[in-house]
Amino acid sequence: MTEPQPPRRGSQATRVTILLVAVLALGSIGAGAVFVAADRSARRDQAQPGGPSVAPGAVRLDAPAAGRQLVFRNMAWGPHHDEVVSVPADHPDGVRTASGLQCLRFHAAAGTGVCLQAERGALQDTYRAVVLDDRLHELRHFPVAGIPTRARVSPSGRLAAWTVFVSGDSYAGTDFSTRTSIVDTRDWNLQDNLETFAVIKDGHPYQAHDVNIWGVTFADDGTFYATLATAGQTYLVRGDLAARTLTTLHQNVECPSLSPDGTRIAYKKRVAGADADAPWRLYVLDLATMTETATAEQRSIDDQAVWSDRSTLVYALPGDFGADLWTVPADGGGTATRLLDAAVAPAFLG
C-alpha cells in the first residue's frame, strides 16, 4: 500500500516548524484579544468619577415608609454594579441603596419580586428565575433555558412571568426562539412554556411550529397580554391563564406594557422604512378603540416599558454604561427626557 505523497517539497520537520511558529503567532493574537477585552471589563469594578453614589442598605418591596420607591438594576460601575438598588421615586438622582442582590432582569409589585440571574458554571453559565419576598429573600427559584430578557409581576404580586432567549448551541445555527413562563406564587403552579396554550388568531384556532411568545404584562391574576410571533409577524395577544388560551388582538406589537388603569398598552412597534439596525419606535395602543399613538421618543427602543403613573412611560436606552432610563408622556406630547443614568429594569413601588 502506498503512502500519500508529501504535499510539498520540504521535510516533515520544516512543516512542523512552520506550524509551531504559526500556533505561537496565532495564539499570541488570540491571547491579546482576550487580554484587551478582559482589561476593559475589569474597569467595571471601579466606580467612574461623576457617577451616581451607591451605598449598601435594605431594599424593600412592600409599601415603604420612605414613600414611593424606584427599584432597578444598577448599571453604574463599582462594587455594586448589577445589584438591585432603590431610590426615592421623587429623587431619582439621590443615593442608590444597594441590596447586594445581583439580577440581570428584575421586576416587582405589591411585595413580590422576580429576579432573573446567572449562575456561573464550569462549562456553561446557567440561569434561573428567583421569586422574592418583600425583603428580597428567596421564596423559590426555577431553572430557565436561556438568557433572561423580560420579567414581570402581576399588580397584586401573586403571579410572576419571565422570558428567556433559547439559542446559541452547537448545530442550532442562527435558529432562535424564546421561552416564556408564568408562576403562581400562591400554589407554585408553573406554566413552563406559554407556547403550549391554544392560540386563537383572527377568531380561528391557529397552530404553527414557529410560534414564539415573549414580554408578558399582567392585567390581573387571570388575564395577561404578551407578544406572539409567527410567520414573520408579531401580534398583541390577550392570555387567559385558566382557559390556557392566547387570543390575537392587534398586529405589529412587541413587548407590551399595560397602563395602571388597564386601558392602554405601551409597546415596541416595528416601523416601515426604519433602518434595519434601529427598527422600533415606542407606541401606545388604546385597547378600546385600537388606535395607535406614536410617543415623542424618536429613537429605536428595545425594552418593555413601564408606566410610572397613568400617563408617563419609562424605558431603557443604550447609554455609556450599558443603559440609561428615559421617560416620555404616553399621549404623544412632550419630549423624551433622561430620568436616570446607568440603570435598567425599573419597577415603581408604593
Next chain:
Amino acid sequence: MYLADRRGTTAPASAAAAPGTRPGRRAAAVPGTVLALGAVSLITDVSSEMVSAVLPLYLLTGLGLSPLGFGVLDGLNNGVGALVRLAGGHLADRGRSGHKTVAAVGYGLSALCKPLLLLAHTVPLIGAVIAVDRTGKGLRTAPRDAMISLATEPEHRGRAFGVHRAMDTAGALLGPLVAFAVLRLAGGPLLADGGEKGGYDAVFAVSGCVAALGVLVLLLFVPGRQRGERAPSPAPASLRDAVALLRLPALRRLTVCAVLLGLTTVSDSFLYLLLQRRLGLSAQWFPLLPLGTAAAFLLLAVPLGALADRIGRRRLFLAGHGLLLLAYGLLLGPVSGDAVAVCVLLLHGAFYASTDGVLAAAAADAVPEGQRGAGLALVGTGQALARFACSLAFGAAWSAAGGTTALAWSAGALALCVAGAAYVLREPRDPSEVPS
C-alpha cells in the same frame, strides 16, 4: 503517541483529535490524509461553532435584529450553500491538486469571515459575511469528501468517513465550550446583560485565529494529489459532464434514494421541538438536545462506519433511516419521560452516524475517480435540497394539522421511502442484500 509516528500526518492538533480516533491496530486502515482532513475539520468546526454559539445573541442584543429575521437568513444561506457545493465539486475535479486547492479556498473564505465580523456592525454587512462563510463551507465539502475517498482503499471507506465525521463532530462540540471560555476569560457580562461588545470581539478574534490554523494544517499536511488521483486528462470535465454523471446507473439510484429519504427527514429543530412537547421535557433541557445527538454521532460514527464496510454501505444507509423511523415511532408512542428522550437522541445520533459519512462512502463507490468531487456534490446537494423542501413542507403540515400529525405523516412517508429505496438499491447479483 500514535499519531506522532505516522509520516506526513503529524499535527499538533492531533492531541485534540484523539477523541475521534481510535489509536491502535484499528486505525491502521485510516490513512494519514483522512486524519489530516479530520484535524482540519475539527479545528474549523471549533472556530465556526464558537461563532455560532454567540452569534444569535450578538445579532439580537448587539444589533437589535428581531427573532423574526433569522429564519429568512438561514433559509437563504442553506439554499446558496447547496448550489455552491455543486460548483465546488465540479471545479475540484479539474486540474492538478484541484481538490486541495478548492478546499483550501473554501476553508480560507470562511476563515477570512471571522475577523470581518469584528468590522461588520450593520445587519446587511453581517448578513453578507455569513453568506460568504456559508459559501466557503459549500465550496469545500465535496472536494474534502472526494479527497477522503481517494486516499482510502475502497474496502475501508466507511470507516475512514466515520473517523472524519467523528473528528468533525468533536470540533462542533468543543466550539461552544471554547467560546464560553473566551467570554469567561474576557470577564465581561453578556451583551444581553447590558455588557460590552469586547467579549464578543475576543470570541471573533480567537475564532479567526483557530480558523487560520485549520487552513494551515490543510496546506501543510494534506497531500496535493491523492494516491488514486490521476493527472488531469487533456480535456477536463465540463459542467455538462458533471450533470451527465446521472447517467451512471449506480449514482442515479443513490441520488434518487438520497433525495427520497431526504424529503422525509424531519429537520433537527423540528425534531427537538416535538421531543420537548411530546415528552413533556422541562424547557431547561431544550438547549442540551442538540448535544445529545452530537454525542451519539461522535461515539457511533467510527464503529458504524466500520460496520458499513462489512455489511454494505447502502444497506447501512437504509438501516440508518430505519433507526430514524424508530425515533419517530418513539416520539409518537404513548410513553413519555426522560428515558424516552435519551433513546430518541441516541437513535437520532445513530441515524447520522449510519447515514452521513456512509452516504459519501457509498457515493464514492459509484463515481469514477476523475469525477469524484462532482459526483459526491451531486448526491450531497440532492439530499440537502430535499431536506430543505421537507422543512418547508413540514412547517406547512404543522400549521395545517399540528406537529404530532405532521410527524405521523412524515413517519408514514419515511417508511414508504425506505421501502422504495430498498427496492431501488437492491443488489442485482445478491437479492439477500435487500434489507427488510
